[in-house]
Amino acid sequence: xDGIALLxxxxxxxxxxxxxxxxxxxxxxxxxxxxxxxxxGIILVGAIIVAGQASDPWVLAVxxxxxxxxxxxxxxxxxVTDRMLEMFRxxxxxxxxxxxxxxxxAKTSESKEGTR
Amino acid sequence: xxxxDPVWTSLxxxxxxxxxxLALKGLNSPxxxxxxxxxxxxxxxxxxxxxxxxxxxxxxxxxxxAMVVGSGVAAPVARQVxxxxxxxxxxxxxxxxxxxxxxxxxxxxxxxEDHWVRVAIVFTLLVGAVSFAGSAITFSKLQELMTTRPVxxxxxxxxxxxxLLAAVGAAVxxxxxxxxxxxxVLLVLGLAxxxxxxxxxxxxxVPIVISLLNAFTGLAVAASGLVLxxxxxxxxxxxxxxxxTILTRAMAAAMGRSVAGILFGAFKGGSTAGSTAVSxxxxxxxxxxxxxxxxxxxxxxxxxxxYGLAVAQxxxxxxxxxxxxxxxxxxxxxxxxxxxxxxxxxxxxxxxEANVPYESLKEMGxxxxxxxxxxxxxxxxxxxxxxxxxxxTPGSPIYGMxxxxxxxxxxVVFLKRSMRPGFAGIENELMYEPQTTLLFGDAxxxxxxxxxxxxxx
Numbered sequence: 156x157d158g159i160a161l162l163x164x165x166x167x168x169x170x171x172x173x174x175x176x177x178x179x180x181x182x183x184x185x186x187x188x189x190x191x192x193x194x195x196g197i198i199l200v201g202a203i204i205v206a207g208q209a210s211d212p213w214v215l216a217v218x219x220x221x222x223x224x225x226x227x228x229x230x231x232x233x234x235v236t237d238r239m240l241e242m243f244r245x246x247x248x249x250x251x252x253x254x255x256x257x258x259x260x261a262k263t264s265e266s267k268e269g270t271r
Numbered sequence: 272x273x274x275x276d277p278v279w280t281s282l283x284x285x286x287x288x289x290x291x292x293l294a295l296k297g298l299n300s301p302x303x304x305x306x307x308x309x310x311x312x313x314x315x316x317x318x319x320x321x322x323x324x325x326x327x328x329x330x331x332x333x334x335x336x337a338m339v340v341g342s343g344v345a346a347p348v349a350r351q352v353x354x355x356x357x358x359x360x361x362x363x364x365x366x367x368x369x370x371x372x373x374x375x376x377x378x379x380x381x382x383x384e385d386h387w388v389r390v391a392i393v394f395t396l397l398v399g400a401v402s403f404a405g406s407a408i409t410f411s412k413l414q415e416l417m418t419t420r421p422v423x424x425x426x427x428x429x430x431x432x433x434x435l436l437a438a439v440g441a442a443v444x445x446x447x448x449x450x451x452x453x454x455x456v457l458l459v460l461g462l463a464x465x466x467x468x469x470x471x472x473x474x475x476x477v478p479i480v481i482s483l484l485n486a487f488t489g490l491a492v493a494a495s496g497l498v499l500x501x502x503x504x505x506x507x508x509x510x511x512x513x514x515x516t517i518l519t520r521a522m523a524a525a526m527g528r529s530v531a532g533i534l535f536g537a538f539k540g541g542s543t544a545g546s547t548a549v550s551x552x553x554x555x556x557x558x559x560x561x562x563x564x565x566x567x568x569x570x571x572x573x574x575x576x577x578y579g580l581a582v583a584q585x586x587x588x589x590x591x592x593x594x595x596x597x598x599x600x601x602x603x604x605x606x607x608x609x610x611x612x613x614x615x616x617x618x619x620x621x622x623x624e625a626n627v628p629y630e631s632l633k634e635m636g637x638x639x640x641x642x643x644x645x646x647x648x649x650x651x652x653x654x655x656x657x658x659x660x661x662x663x664t665p666g667s668p669i670y671g672m673x674x675x676x677x678x679x680x681x682x683v684v685f686l687k688r689s690m691r692p693g694f695a696g697i698e699n700e701l702m703y704e705p706q707t708t709l710l711f712g713d714a715x716x717x718x719x720x721x722x723x724x725x726x727x728x
Contacts, residue, residue, distance in 0.1 A: 160412060161497060168493075168506045172513025174294045181521070181609045181634055183298045184616030189361050189520060190298060190308055191487055194291050195368050195492045195511045197315055199338075200322045201499050203376040206337070207328035214378055215330060219337040221374035226341025226366035234349035235360060240305035242354075242623040249669040254656065 186239045193232025199225035273325050280325040283317060284503040290314025291507050295514060301450025301629045320502055337397035342348070343409040354624045355584055356676045358614040359413035361480045365488050366406025373399030373458060374493040379498050380454050384447055391497040393442040393457060399491040401468065402484045408461065408469040409484065412477055413613070419477075422470040431467045468534065476533045479522045483530065486515025518615065523611035527661065527672025555656055555709045559717065562649075562684055563724030566592075566707070569646035569682075573638065575675055579652015581612045581621060585715030589651060590625035599725075604631050606638040606648075606675050610658040639676045649681035652687070653713040658699045683707045686717045 179187050202225045206218035275283075290310050297307015334486070345364070351359045376395035383389060411417045445453045472480050489511025496504025525528045528695040566572055578591060593603045605622060611617035619632050633641075642648060650657055657677045660667040677683050678701055685702060687709060701707055710717050 161500070161502070164502055165497075165505055167386055167508035169513050171292060172295075172510040173517060175292060175510075176517045179295070179298045179485045180300075181525075181616055181728055182607070182619045182632055183301060183304055184518060184521075184609070184621045185357065185361075186308075186616070187295070187298050187514065187613075188482055188485055188614065188616075189357070189364075189696070190294060190311065191489065191514045192365050192368070193308075193315075193391060194294065194311060194507050195372075195485075195489050196364070197287075197291075197318060197373045197504060198368055198492045198495060198508045199315075200318050200350065200501060200575055201492075201504055202371055202402065202493050202501060202633040203319070203322050203328075203334055204501070205375050206330055206334050207326055208382075209291055209330065209378070211546060214307060215333070217374055218712055219330075219333055221371040222334055222337040223341040223344075223364065224367040224374070225371035226338045227345035228364045228371065230342040231345030231360075231364050233308060233315065234346050235352065235357070235364075236308045237305065237312075237631035238350065238515055239354070239357070239620050239623075240308055242626075243301040243629050244626075246710075255725075258396075261591045 160206075183243075186236055188242075189232060190234045191238060193229060193236055196225055196232050199229050201225075235271030273327055274323070275324045279310070279680055280321060281502070283325075284501070286316040287318035287321070288463075288503055288506040290317065291510060293565060295510060316596055317396075334475045336699060354621055355581060355613075356380060356414075358478060358481060358617065359410045361614070362406045362409040362413060362484070364412065365481065365485050366403045369399040369406065369484070369488040369491055370404025371399075372488065372495050373403060373461070375495050376491075376498060377451075377454055377458065379495075383498075384449070388498055389446045389449060391494045393445050393454070395491045395494040395498060396445075396454060397438055397442060397461040397464075398487050399496070400458050401465040401486040402491060404462040404465025404638040405469045405484045406465075406488075409477055412472075415513070419473070421473040427467065427471060431464070434464050435621060436465060438464060467473070472533065477527075477599070478610070478612075478617070479519060479526070479530070479533055482515055482519045482522060483534075484514050487517055489513075494584070494706055522610060522615045525673060527669050550669060550673065552703055554709050555701055555705075555707065556712055557684075558708060559710060559720035562708065562710050562721050563728060565682055565684060566596060566601070566648050566649065566721065567599060567725050568726040569601055571631075571645045572596055572647045572649060573604050573606050573642060573645045573677075573680065575606045575648060575650045575653050575677055576609050576610070576622070577608070577651065577653020577656060578613070579654075579686075580716045581617065581652070583652060584712035585713075585718050586621040586653065587625045588715055588722060589720040590622060590627045592725065593627065593631070595722060595725050599728075602637060604633050604641070606633050606635070606642075606677075608635055608653070608675055608712060609673075611653065611656065634673055642676045642679035645680040647682045647684060648677040650677055650683065650685045651718065654687070654699055657701065660699070661700055663700075677727055678706075679702070681706065685709045686714055686721075687711060688713060725728050 202221035209215035209218045294307045294311025297303040374393045441457040489508045493508025596603045657675050660674040661669045661674045
């Protein structure tokens, strides 16, 4: 992709980011921070690309370290955000069907399936 | 050989980017937030699947192994961490993300001759390293592995300046030479800059630094997307950079301070009379039973939780007290200052964990006009965020900071550890007003005593 196209996308993404986030209520600022934190774990994609092209053992070792770190960021970030948001319930307090442990299970297994 | 062609790859990355935008958009309301987060996780899984299908890959078993290790470490920690320790966990995850971005950039250096790509590489390296080291220090401060007080020593600004100057020099050299050795030097300088950036920041300001470093990592990831020519990384990183920037500014505004002022330690302007000294002016202190009577026979009570409640981990007791009062037909709300707790919105999470429905958690703008109708404002472990000096005393360090207008309530009850002033080190005139009652002690213990007294009414 050429530089101008990437620049265009970057600038538009800045505006989307500002627009979407400025509407978030301060009640949810901690989950917002943690959710945004999870999203930048997508650097995992970059780490996988680099590791997949590595032939030198040192390069591979560093790339795999990056994969470990990025996965920790991505998976940990989404799981912890989910745990937080699960607690924000309305005034009616029946337990939602399919309670909490299953929901977290489902999500982690989903992200693992994605790697196959 | 790859399984899917570049067009499909781009479309799948686009879908993942849309998922991330929807994840952030879901946070507009607590009702949609959780689903939004799951959509974001789905987008991430989609993107990871796409990269395996679209790029010619070696070392696949090793990569999958590394991913199992990463999630195997992170997921249990994320699932078990206490909500009060959330800020340091977010700092930790943020740091490893920044570190990963820096490593990716380092390894890409040998793959390019293009000077513009090298610019993006040195940016990612430097910012990623700052984020990694800064987050590590932030984590140690929040986890109390090191002092939470600002660490300053003579010559710190000079040292910081020298490190930054050297980093810029090394960055320029890397852009023109492509030297890996110089890139490593740059990495080390970035780590040093990250440490020096966070050391002088005091405990109460650390949350703002987490948000700032979060934005940094986002920018590093966006730049790494430019390096790899990967649109998804560009979009996701930019989204995070933008959101982190907004949050940082919002938080700093909520504390009535500038981001620069926080990073460089000192408060602007002098402290007012009293400073950190404990005043001996008379106050009306009271017993838990008296406070219980005040609360139990009110019609409307607004609870103002602060940092002290989070530190004492008294959120469950506060929630129980609210329930006990509601059982007596009293209207109870929680008034949340934007910077209450240890990170912005942290108090909401703590109270949500204690099963307080989110409709009872009122933001400052919404609740401020309602203090007038409240019989009792119960301030638990908060001080600066209710200090009228922010409105009345132009010389005060917190002048201009938006506050909760508890002075409008008919009665004000402070639960405090001692007469020591709050973080800003200034006296709160409200404590000497005739309508104010003080109950000294640990926030959680005081709440428990008041709770049992209310139940006994």
